Amino acid sequence: MGGAPIRWAIRCSNGRGGVPERESGRCPNRGLIPRGRSRRRHPERTVPGGSGMIGSVELIGRRPQLAVLGEAVQGAQAGYPQFVAVGGAAGIGKTFLLEHFAENLAAAGARVVRGAGIELGSQGLALVPVRAMVRDLVRQVGRERVAELAPDAAALAPLLPRTGGPQPDDRGGPARLFDALTALVERLGQERTVLLAVDDLHWADRSTLDLLRYLVRTLRDSRVVTAAAYRSDDIGPDHPLVGFLAELGRLPGAHRIDLPPLGRAETAGLIGALAPERFSERRVDEVFRRTGGNTLAVRELAAEDVLPPSLADLVLRRVRRLDDRVRELVRLAALSAAPVSHDLIAAVAGLDEAELIAGLRTAVDARLLVPSGDSYAFAHALLREAVRDDLLPAQARRYHRRYARALQSDPSLVAPERRASEAAHHWYGAGDLEQALPALLEAADAAERLNARAEQARLLERALRIAEHDRPALLRRAVEAAAWAGEDVLALDLIERALAEGAPGTPGEEAMLLALRALTLLNLRRGGAAAAAEEALGRLEGVPAAEQAPVLDLAGAVFMADCRWERARDIGEQALRLAADNGDAALAANARITLGTALTRIGDRAVGLSVLHSVREECAERGDTIGSARARVNLAIVEVSLGRYEAAVGTAEAGLESCRAAGLERTLGALLTAVLATALNAMGRYARVEEAAALALRKDPASGFAGVLLALSGEAALRRGDLPTARERCSLARPLVGGEAAPPVYALPYLRVEAEVALAENRPEDARRIVVQGLDRAARAGNEADAWPLLPVAARAAVREGDASLRERVRATAGGLRRDTPPWAAFAAECAAELGDARWSAAAAAWKAVADPYREAYATMRTAQEEGRGKDRGGVPALLRSAAATARDLGAAALLQEIEVLARGAHVVLEHEAPAAKTPAERLGLTAREAEVLRLVAEGSSNRRIAAELFISVKTASVHVSRILGKLGAATRGEAAATAHRLGLFEP
Numbered sequence: 001m002g003g004a005p006i007r008w009a010i011r012c013s014n015g016r017g018g019v020p021e022r023e024s025g026r027c028p029n030r031g032l033i034p035r036g037r038s039r040r041r042h043p044e045r046t047v048p049g050g051s052g053m054i055g056s057v058e059l060i061g062r063r064p065q066l067a068v069l070g071e072a073v074q075g076a077q078a079g080y081p082q083f084v085a086v087g088g089a090a091g092i093g094k095t096f097l098l099e100h101f102a103e104n105l106a107a108a109g110a111r112v113v114r115g116a117g118i119e120l121g122s123q124g125l126a127l128v129p130v131r132a133m134v135r136d137l138v139r140q141v142g143r144e145r146v147a148e149l150a151p152d153a154a155a156l157a158p159l160l161p162r163t164g165g166p167q168p169d170d171r172g173g174p175a176r177l178f179d180a181l182t183a184l185v186e187r188l189g190q191e192r193t194v195l196l197a198v199d200d201l202h203w204a205d206r207s208t209l210d211l212l213r214y215l216v217r218t219l220r221d222s223r224v225v226t227a228a229a230y231r232s233d234d235i236g237p238d239h240p241l242v243g244f245l246a247e248l249g250r251l252p253g254a255h256r257i258d259l260p261p262l263g264r265a266e267t268a269g270l271i272g273a274l275a276p277e278r279f280s281e282r283r284v285d286e287v288f289r290r291t292g293g294n295t296l297a298v299r300e301l302a303a304e305d306v307l308p309p310s311l312a313d314l315v316l317r318r319v320r321r322l323d324d325r326v327r328e329l330v331r332l333a334a335l336s337a338a339p340v341s342h343d344l345i346a347a348v349a350g351l352d353e354a355e356l357i358a359g360l361r362t363a364v365d366a367r368l369l370v371p372s373g374d375s376y377a378f379a380h381a382l383l384r385e386a387v388r389d390d391l392l393p394a395q396a397r398r399y400h401r402r403y404a405r406a407l408q409s410d411p412s413l414v415a416p417e418r419r420a421s422e423a424a425h426h427w428y429g430a431g432d433l434e435q436a437l438p439a440l441l442e443a444a445d446a447a448e449r450l451n452a453r454a455e456q457a458r459l460l461e462r463a464l465r466i467a468e469h470d471r472p473a474l475l476r477r478a479v480e481a482a483a484w485a486g487e488d489v490l491a492l493d494l495i496e497r498a499l500a501e502g503a504p505g506t507p508g509e510e511a512m513l514l515a516l517r518a519l520t521l522l523n524l525r526r527g528g529a530a531a532a533a534e535e536a537l538g539r540l541e542g543v544p545a546a547e548q549a550p551v552l553d554l555a556g557a558v559f560m561a562d563c564r565w566e567r568a569r570d571i572g573e574q575a576l577r578l579a580a581d582n583g584d585a586a587l588a589a590n591a592r593i594t595l596g597t598a599l600t601r602i603g604d605r606a607v608g609l610s611v612l613h614s615v616r617e618e619c620a621e622r623g624d625t626i627g628s629a630r631a632r633v634n635l636a637i638v639e640v641s642l643g644r645y646e647a648a649v650g651t652a653e654a655g656l657e658s659c660r661a662a663g664l665e666r667t668l669g670a671l672l673t674a675v676l677a678t679a680l681n682a683m684g685r686y687a688r689v690e691e692a693a694a695l696a697l698r699k700d701p702a703s704g705f706a707g708v709l710l711a712l713s714g715e716a717a718l719r720r721g722d723l724p725t726a727r728e729r730c731s732l733a734r735p736l737v738g739g740e741a742a743p744p745v746y747a748l749p750y751l752r753v754e755a756e757v758a759l760a761e762n763r764p765e766d767a768r769r770i771v772v773q774g775l776d777r778a779a780r781a782g783n784e785a786d787a788w789p790l791l792p793v794a795a796r797a798a799v800r801e802g803d804a805s806l807r808e809r810v811r812a813t814a815g816g817l818r819r820d821t822p823p824w825a826a827f828a829a830e831c832a833a834e835l836g837d838a839r840w841s842a843a844a845a846a847w848k849a850v851a852d853p854y855r856e857a858y859a860t861m862r863t864a865q866e867e868g869r870g871k872d873r874g875g876v877p878a879l880l881r882s883a884a885a886t887a888r889d890l891g892a893a894a895l896l897q898e899i900e901v902l903a904r905g906a907h908v909v910l911e912h913e914a915p916a917a918k919t920p921a922e923r924l925g926l927t928a929r930e931a932e933v934l935r936l937v938a939e940g941s942s943n944r945r946i947a948a949e950l951f952i953s954v955k956t957a958s959v960h961v962s963r964i965l966g967k968l969g970a971a972t973r974g975e976a977a978a979t980a981h982r983l984g985l986f987e988p
């Protein structure tokens, strides 16, 4: 489908002698934001109390690393001193992690002592971090206390701030100092858990390293964790830290953390937190690509487009240290779009082989370049960008021209599939627009042949910046490519430009652009998609039938996605008629999919289903992978709403195959994965859900889809009883599903899971707020599939909050939804049971009929609870045992625990359990005192209040609380309180 041969003219009218803008560092349509413009600052005071908030930003990700640190604390608390080395690149988040951990530990009652290396430390100032730690300790406990604790306080005097007191006694040299300090730390660690937090250890002098080495090796029987952060990209093989880390690494209590960059989803989360107003999928793409997930860089670029000078300087320091020849090689490499092959850089560098190899060797040793296969890549993208931006424009143009010429004379220097786009990149960079335009178009065609639609769209967009003639056709091609690639922001931008430039030559083309605008608005979760579709339909008068059909088809799809079933059916019918008249089989198939799906919702379901089945077969016969994929998506959605989960899984998996073949993984594939995950969650196959969602997320789908996928895998985690993971996925999903205008398809699954997490964490007020947002969207007829799952959760929140009007609202919403499929009927039954309008046994039976084991087990447990309150309790043991067996099979840890606690309360032996104890508290395994403490925790009391109430020390209160958490298997006080409430432990 390459463009027809067209004469292109060159436009050199940007006032800069025709020099095109460089590839990034600015948004294509926003112009260049000048360097040095004041950046918004994010205040970064640490908030005491360890709520996980630092300044305005929560710690993102880092769970595995916190687990290692937590392990070290446990080891220390068992009496074995621990050492944790936290390594990572500059700006990756070492300080933040250490500080977050320190705050939490301090809030839990540990003593945290901080020190840090400073950059000049190795040039004279000895023991800087150690001095800082001693001073910090003096600040915390006072000089006298330090003197009391240290058996040889005089030896420490050189480390202390000067006072008018006696002269320091430094007889005995370093050994005496080391011993005195070790003894001091040991004493501290016998009082309570101690964290020695040493930051920037790479700048520490040798004495500091010697002292720490001595300390870590000599400490005995005390609860001390030494955690040291260092910059791993700054230490060469000869750095003293290398030997130090190797030696300490061999000790029994040693741990090592290599802090990785943020992943894409985490990057998205950070951007969402810092600059929600600029959040978009495209922006996440761009920031992630540029920063490679370096946390500092993500932070800096979250709200800005230009690399701030401070960050560039940080990155460039290492480049500037190199000698001229090596620096030139690195700069050349920075201009290559992809990792540069040895032959290519040899061709452009103009060095002899020995010089070249020596230079590359140096760059690799300095960890600037990384060899991979026969090529060299930058250690991270930011580095490449900083080096490139550091070039003078004339220098960059010259280098680009060298590349372009080299490729011209020997095209074999790059792989065939990259040839066209590399040539385009360099001609464009060289400012040679006469060569660049045809090269860009050729590269765009090549990208299209490879189904690399995103690349195609980017190349065309760049061509549009310099093309003067035949722009309409070019714009339409670019729109098409961007829409195909799921690059909705770019697509929408191109569409607006095309409409503004009068690109649509004919009314048919204009209607098509408007229909595409409706589709991208829908994908971008901006409002107005249905209105835009109507606008497109309004332009159809006088348009030839052949051109009307695709517009009708797109509009029908938009109505369908927006749950406007009647409109979708009517438009689908019209589209089908026209497509059939024109003999356009692919379009007819599309129209039948819209029609069939609409019929399953508002007409004869059996007819609708058979239409979908037959389209799927017909598409397969025609080899129409896109049609097959679309048919399967809609079929799978219908199967899920009918509770035919096995069938839905089969359909969705086959559909995913088609998506892969058609290059539609980011769009239809993501939607299919969401449907698949919904079915798998219902079946209790949580691991599969998380796996499928992770796979789909790696393909980088559009935001709305990504949000839903995160929410659904959060739901899987929640079912497994992994509350922290569920919470984390919800907070990542939050910015992705969009704000106020988020359509129900994206918003509802997320809101439901978020509300469930809030309930599980005993935040009923939050749950209430969240379900209200959901009810606003659920009230619309037509989206039963997304609305029903929210309602029982909403009912639970209303009951927990004792909110009568919310209860009424849930009742009314449920009353307005159809319940004519087995799962919808079961949701209705569960909702009624939650509201106290029906028996739980009915809900359990309904879920059994659907074969949704988790919901069945939950309803069964609630049935047991209900019967346990009645007179005839004979059925309770069997109910609890059956619920427990299901929960166990599913690995639904939280539910199982709830059932077990309930069973203990009801004197029911589930399996392999000791006979029931006497009092409810004993049955939970709690002592009488712990039961009292739990009652206070459930009332929301702090340790201080508990202590006051029970006449115990705060410390003892906190010990009780942690024991209780352990016994209930709860991670937080909130969870323990939630368990207590759920079990009605303290009800009169």
Ligand SMILES: Nc1ncnc2c1ncn2[C@@H]1O[C@H](COP(=O)(O)OP(=O)(O)O)[C@@H](O)[C@H]1O
Pocket: 044, 057, 058, 059, 060, 061, 062, 088, 089, 090, 091, 092, 093, 094, 095, 096, 097, 270, 295, 296, 299
């Ligand atoms: N996990 C994280 N979540 C959110 N922000 C983070 C995280 N890690 C680091 N940051 C932010 O990134 C920036 C760089 O982190 P920092 O800890 O100073 O890096 P390093 O000490 O590794 O050089 C800081 O502004 C910090 O607030």
Ligand SMILES: [Mg+2]
Pocket: 094, 095, 096, 199, 200
């Ligand atoms: Mg730091």
